[in-house]
Amino acid sequence: MAYIDYYKILGIERSATQDDVKKAYKKLARKYHPDLNPNDPDAHRKFQEINEAHEVLGDPEKRKKYDQYGENWKHADEFEAQRQQYRSYQDGQEGYTYWTESSDGSGFSDFFEQLFGGMGGKKSQRSRYVFRGEDYTTELQVSLADAAKTHKQIITVNGRNLRITIPAGIANGQTIKLKGQGGPGVNNGPAGDLYITFVIPEDARFKRAGDDLYVTVPLDLYKAILGGEQIVDTLDGKVKLQIKPGTQNNTKVRLKGKGFPVYKEEGKFGDLIVTYSIDIPTNLTDKQKELFREIQSITQ
Amino acid sequence: METDLIILEEYCRICHVEPSFLSMLEKSGLIEIDTVEGERCLPTSQLNDVERYARMYYDLSINVEGIEAIHHLLGRVELLQEEIKRLKNRLHLYESDRFDEMDEF
Structure with missing residues (x-):
């Protein structure tokens, strides 16, 4: 000493x-x-x-x-x-x-x-006198894909690394409390709590509204008119959808149970709403234009 | 939402804080004091803040104007520390490190 x-x-x-x-x-x-x-x-x-x-x-x-x-x-x-x-x-x-x-x-x-x-x-x-310790607050950024599955993440709070388990279905702005993980109490008072607020940035593909997800899928004109098959991304992989002939622009299809997991309700999911956005072809060749004119004349 | 309150006079007596000090804190906007049925009361949610301000005032001889300036600066420090934490947490996505287990909440 x-x-x-x-x-x-x-x-x-x-x-x-x-x-x-x-x-x-x-x-x-x-x-x-x-x-x-x-x-x-x-x-x-x-x-x-x-x-x-x-x-x-x-x-x-x-x-x-x-x-x-x-x-x-x-x-x-x-x-x-x-x-x-x-x-x-x-x-x-x-x-x-x-x-x-x-x-x-x-x-x-x-x-x-x-x-x-x-x-x-x-x-x-x-x-x-005894006082409870300070409550700490922190923000944790989680991608939409990560928020869709129960996973572990490490956060640093006051120089201490904590590994927390984040349940699937957590929402943007949702705050959770870790009891006793805040500042130490004064004169042996109880420790404060740690509040973690989740920040889920906008996803490039999916929009989330509650437990439902929205995705816009581009559909080529010919498939929209004639029908066919379309591969669509979901959170847990791809699905093949049948396109009806004569599908209109902005047609919406609801895929039951393909949305976001419901927070702390295992096995429950929202829906995925697919919106078709029909691509009108540009830069047509002379031949293609001629064929369209022919269709036009037959239709009229 | 219910708020727990402590009678100001009682708090001052128990914690050896002058009521005038709390009035100064109130005037500077550092704390809010409620009046319930004519009795001045302190919300318990502010106890940690009051204790901190009392330490600055009594133990460190910082006047209320100084405490006010410190309060603003600490607010900025906290924001910067949060930003550092947030960035460090993002870094953890790419790095492995030693950690404590914390599964329950």
Whole structure:
């Protein structure tokens, strides 16, 4: 366990007055306080150091003990051996400093706990109350094709990677809650929740309305007039459709159960509505034009 | 929709916060205080914010104008962090990494 130079942490001389300590603490706290540095673990850690330094140097009694024994803190152990809460340091982790994680940035190092008997430091009366942690919100982009199937995806929240299972049928703008995955609580309060809002960008082929999908299929003029077969894309593959002779432009065909899966209702699907868009041929050859004129004259 | 409320006077007494501080926060638009049957009340949904502002005011000696400026800047920081998260999540589509399992919601 390494010796911690609290004076160095606060950037002050050993001869600094109590007022200097307070000023230095406030200045650094304003820079590194977790409230002013959300989602920044480095600032959080730095603030813990500053807080601990202030806890010691800002208290004349502790400062005296620190000044007396700080550099050779093991001697302080001997001095304090009779203390009821004394616990000997025997883990042999020389060279390491351990900080107790605390949501409000007030965790204390093993060095501090050893020197001051695990008091945990004095807290202001105002901050003793328990509060639930902050709720986090995030957005997750999912393609329409991915949203149509139950799948796993990794998201990073506050430096932590979570693999979530996204059920098939999730909607654009839908928000789900992961309980307890938000910010840590204050003074051992419960953690907040994580809210994930799904963003499903427009798909180039399919339009979605609820659980129904819409697709526009270009149909050549000859097939529309004479009938035939047409291959149509669906979310789970291609289907072959029979085209009736004389099919009109914008004719709609409903394919039952070929739409989007219904959220959390396994085996249930919306419909796929196919709209035929008939392509009128352009750049006809002279021969083709002649044939069309012939059809026209016969028809008239 | 129902909102849980805490009587302002009670909150101030328990949490050692001056009512004038909450009034300043209200005037600056940082919090909203409801009045129910003549009693000034604080929605519980704002407790986290009030606690954060109180830490800035009492522990860091930042005045309410400063808190207001910080509130706006943190809003921008949050948006930028969200954007980074969103981009990182998109990157995950192409990269594999270590992760925690989280299947339930």
